[in-house]
Amino acid sequence: MINKDRLYSRFMELCSIDSEPTRERLLADKLKELLLGLGFTVTEDDTGEKIGGNAGNLIARLAGTGPGVPLLFSCHMDRVVPGVGVKPRIEGEFIVSDGSTVLGADDAAGLAALLEVFTTLRERQVSHPPIELVLTVAEEMALIGSIHFDTTQITARSGFVLDAGGAVGEIVVQAPEQVKFKAVFLGRSAHAGCAPEQGVSAIQMAGVAISRMQLLRIDAETTANIGSISAVGPTNIVPERCALEGEVRSLDPAKLRVQIEALTEAMQSAAAEHGGTVEIVVVPSYPAYKQEEDAEPVQKAVRAARRIGVPVRLKPTGGGSDANIFNSRGVPSVVLSCGYEKVHTTAERIPLAQLVLLTEWVLAIVDDDLARS
DSSP states (O other), X not given: XXXXXXXXXXXXXXXXXXXXXXXXXXXXXXXXXXXXXXXXXXEEOSHHHHHTOSOOOEEEEEOOSSSSOOEEEEEESOOOSSOSSOOOEEETTEEEOOSSSOOOHHXXXXXXXXXXXXXXXXXXXXXXXXEEEEEESOTTTTTHHHHTSOGGGOOXXXXXEEEEOSOTTEEEEEEOEXXXXXXXXXXXXXXXXXXXXXXXXXXXXXXXXXXXXXXXXXXXXXXXXXEEEEOOOOTTBOOOEEEEEEEEEESSHHHHHXXXXXXXXXXXXXXXXXXXXXXXXXXXXXOOEEOOTTSHHHHHHHHHHHHTTOOOEEEEOSSOOHHHHHHHTTOOEEEEEOOOBSTTSTTOEEEHHHHHHHHHHHHHHHTHHHHHO
16 A cells, blocks of 8 residues: 655655754645645644744644544654755665765654655545644654643544654663753862962862762663863963763662762862862753553554564663653553664765554554454
């Protein structure tokens, strides 16, 4: 049923539309046009205004024409930097960029698959349950698009977020909580050559603190990272200010709290020992989620994958997605792997066969209730 050439063409068209975080207007307008043409009603919220962007989240609805409960599908419209001026092309068995930008398969693969599914259903007049689509902005900025989305608009109790690397058939059933922190070390300036002993180096305090931190992979469920360190000044002055920014993630919220406490202790003790201070702000980004094997969206995704003949794997992930937000607000959701590779790099690519399988998987999920009746 899938028109492969149309699918490839649509995917590359979507990739070629500029859509970095908070600058999704062109892609949002294109998706509105295409969805309206497929019979969806489409509305846009005011998230763009709230986050300083030029587009909001889209919610699209398609009335059911056959048996089945409402289904939610979701993708994000933004892509990581560098994502402007993408020039996609088919190279052998893959679709790639020219290497100067990301491809944007994260998340154009999901968008293209959804458009092909509903184009096919419309052309062939195939019955389907009620459909809700939520297409978010600024997902790559710690999910702020979905955080501002009013999830009470969603009626579906089975959600499928098309937004993970890995082979089609892999289902993300668990994802971590994330918190971010910013620490500002405050010391005392002094002449670095004539009276360094009168100064308190904020950089030295930060360095000592970092040396005491357990970072990167903590255990199978927990990670921590320092993303930036900033202290700008001349070499002849003992620096009085140094800022750190970092994050902690864990599938286990209790482990996350332990790690945050350990990092806080390392920073506070380093500052105190050197005669300075540190101001620490911890900001929650998004909550963890876990779906059990017998949950309805898991079972629908598993049945559909088996019907198209791909191996099924239920897996956890270290990354967050809009599914974290949907689950935290009572919309049971899982993330579907989309087949793309080397995500968030300029070497990003997607096998043609995986893009087709993703589309067939979504079609089989839509068809799940009819297939079982």
